[in-house]
Amino acid sequence: MKSFFSQSNVITGLFLALSAFTLSCSGGKILLYPVDGSHWVNMKVLIEELHSRGHSITVIRPKSSWYITEKSPLYTSITIQDNVNDFENFFEDYLSKAMEIERGEGSGLAFLKLQYDLFSMLSTAHEIACKMVSIILEDKMLVKKLQDEQYDLMLTDPAIAGGVFLAHYLKLPLVLNVRWITSGEGHFAIAPSPMSYIPLPGSGHTDKMGFAQRVKNVLFKTFTFLQNRFVVGPHYDILIDKYLDYKTDIVGLIQAADIWLMRADFVFEFPRPTMPNIVYMGGFRCKPSKPLPADLEAFAQSSGEHGFIIMSLGTLVKSLPADMANAIAAAFARLPQKVIWRHLGDRPSNVGNNTLIVDWMPQNDLLGHSKIKAFVAHGGTNGVQEAIFHGVPVLGVPLFFDQFDNLIRVQGKGAGKILKLSELNAEAFEQALRESLNDGSYKRNMQTLSTLHRDQPMRPLDTAIFWIEHVIRHKGATHLRSEFYKMPWYSYHSVDVFLVLFIVAAVCMLSTIAVIRYVCYKICCRRKSKSE
Template sequence: MLLPCPMLLLLTALLWIQLPLTRAGRILVYPVDGSHWLNMNIVLKELHQRGHELTVVRSSTSWYIPEKTPHYTSLTVPVNHASHLENPEFMASFLKRNIDIRRGEGSILSFIAYQQETINLLLEAHRASAEMVRTILEDKRLVRKLKGAKYDLLLTDPGFGGGVVLGKYLGLPMVFNVRWITNGDGHFSIAPSPLSYIPTIGSQVTDKMTFKNRLKNLLHYGIGQYIDHITTRPLYQDVISKFIDPDSNIYSLIQGADLWLMRVDFVFEFPRPTMPNVVYMGGFQCKPSKPLPADLERFVQSSGEHGIVVMSLGTLLGSLGPEISEIVASAFARLPQKVVWRNLGPKPSTLGKNTLIVDWLPQNDLLGHPKTKAFITHGGTNGIYEAIYHGVPVLGIPLIFDQFDNMIRLEARGVAKVLEVTSLDVDSLTQALTDILDEKKPYREKMRKMSQLHHDTPLKPMDTAIFWLEYIIRHKGAAHLRTKSYKLSWYEYHNVDVLALLLGVVMALCLLSYMTCRALIKLLLKKAKVKQQ
């Protein structure tokens, strides 16, 4: 029996809607542990839901990446020790040392000591990353297994270079889940980045720079270059020289990626030049809030018209230490609001009845609750985007790494206040919270506007990310979007050879003109002398 034409068209349309635009791909994933894993895992769950087959490379000492889970198959690499960046206990001691050093703020010696602490930590972490990928590549049976799996692409976080090296060795199209690379902001490696208006990591300046700001920006750019050339590149070079190409380095391998899924939204980031193979997905991990657990909901509702304040320091940094925690607890006790505080340290003696301390909290769900009035954070990217998504103003207490620069960006937008942890006291913290919570001040209104801009996009950030990942699978890479600038030598990139030629031509013409004029003058003088005689 033949279906009527309209019914046939409708059935065809429904079948077409149900058909996936991309075949299920085989994706090799080489993540970075810690907080970076949390947002990578969100992408992996979405890819699994859409039918893609995932294999995740993890170390045997991993703290956060589980070996067994329904949405991927793991490949565990035996290593001797974990990177300190993956160890919450080490990071707590690292934070304490950094706070002690920063108490001497303004001293050149304290600045040098602070930079050295950070460089030593990165040195150890990059060494662990290089050794892990060396272990993989020296295992011939494992390499044959990886090559035989016929993966469609490698998805990695280039904050550390192990995944980049493996992807290049296997000859796979590479997609980065990225904001930072081995020596700073990923943009600097692929797009023009004038230091006159583009802040570099650690500079703590905005895109509106005074002469002093530009000097500071240049200094921190130089520190990044030092880390890159003296610390990072040598650690990976032995592996790259042995297994890939002695003339390559980790920086040039990073520049050769097919696609950069940048964890940035220009509602938050300062405007800057970019490239066609950079796709922006800032806030991709954000989602509508879900109902709170019953006991937590009761506590939140008990706040009445005053609402609540939420405080969390992220995955690795669960506590500020007893001394600073006492200050925080005292300030909270002065507020009419209720407070939900994730704190893994000892219970402060000054804790007020309005404050609930928890080991874990549903951060996104709390930030999306209508009674939440403010968010106190260390300035991690995940928490910042959740605050933007839900329109909650922020009080920042940055502690390490990029957290200072993140908070500078929010402060420049007028949606946050920033406090220095080393000079924190009860009065300054109470006053800052009072300002943030004051409805007559513009923090909440500006954050709501920022949230509206963030939401006003044709596609959700996650849908954008998945589309481009599947685009790479469909087309086996995206070489047509990739700039060739990274293959140029420094003198070619800056046209030094062309300028030298042009300068040589001009100098030759000037010299020829000088010699011609000199010869003409001599000839005229000689003729004049003959006439006089």
């Protein structure tokens, strides 16, 4: 009897596995509208997995793309002629100026000029994106081809929202690979976000804020609203007025997405309200480490009991100011650990014998090595999530954009430390590194985060693919999507309800006062007539 039940369980398990395989492998047709740069690195992970499961993928790409190749075994491409400025040079110039201001070498006027340049760049990026959509929609043959293909869904990154608009124009179910949208961090557009304990990006706050911090948080919210309303939104308004037959704005189109694949999770994020169509896939691109190339493995093994440190400041950072690079090199040289440093600038004159400078490193594989001790990082989302996955404490040197906020979350959970550019010199850098290496709480807390991150019923990547296929199977996910975005602001915040209740209460109160005064008046009149 026991044998019978064992065989029955095996057959049932095989049947369920085959059913799941059949569900996931009925290949769908996916139209993909990506964002270039590091966003493409994330999107490509999804593309590889979707392709391996039999889905057909078409990628719309600009001719000037940095990383999105025209020919690929993973997808077919539609290349759109565009006219794009050299944003890579912009980022280099912006970083250089931001470093000067952070280190106290720039004036207040220089800071304002830098902010103006950033807004101008954002405006230009969205303007170019909207022009690219216009080029697509003005090409009637291309539009007909896109319509005739009968795609099952649009997968896009809404940081630049051309794909969002095109999905609505083509009336396709919409799945977002998202953390950032045109108006900032994605949660703030779709989920309730009380300003009292949910910090705005850029504020530098955790979820524990005093009064002054809450005031700053509200001001940052106002600033974000104005940025979207006057810097970004007008470019999309032109598209909406020209090509859609209903009135909305770009945030409303983003809010109407079926599924939000959020590149974060609550190991990383502070606890906050969410929505049923937000699917958390933080760390979806993380994977176990592979063996290192022979030269790197030999260098790592030569570190002995002290182990090694790695340092990388991301793909956009080509070099650091010479004095800063020399300070970092001097601090590394005084450590007993070996160091692998991705540095593309001029080689510092004081590099120690323990330091290996490289143009590129297999970051994930190094973070998963048994002798890794710490990660010096700029705080990009990908690097932070890889550090969490492998349980490696972080010394963060944030440079721009969301990096400081990412590192605030790591530091707030006791798994890393932040060193601002304004504080960076050889002594401060060495002290911060030694604290990260010698204080065991950083390692323990990061390993706790790693354990929590890995303790999930499904891999984050499998979860993401499941929900993409769910949208394909059911032609959308309207059962999970709230339609609050169709409500006017005064209805969403119940201003009209409170106004009516106030009027009713005021009428009742005034009526009661009037009746009381009338009764009092009558009583007084009777007394007066009796006395006469």
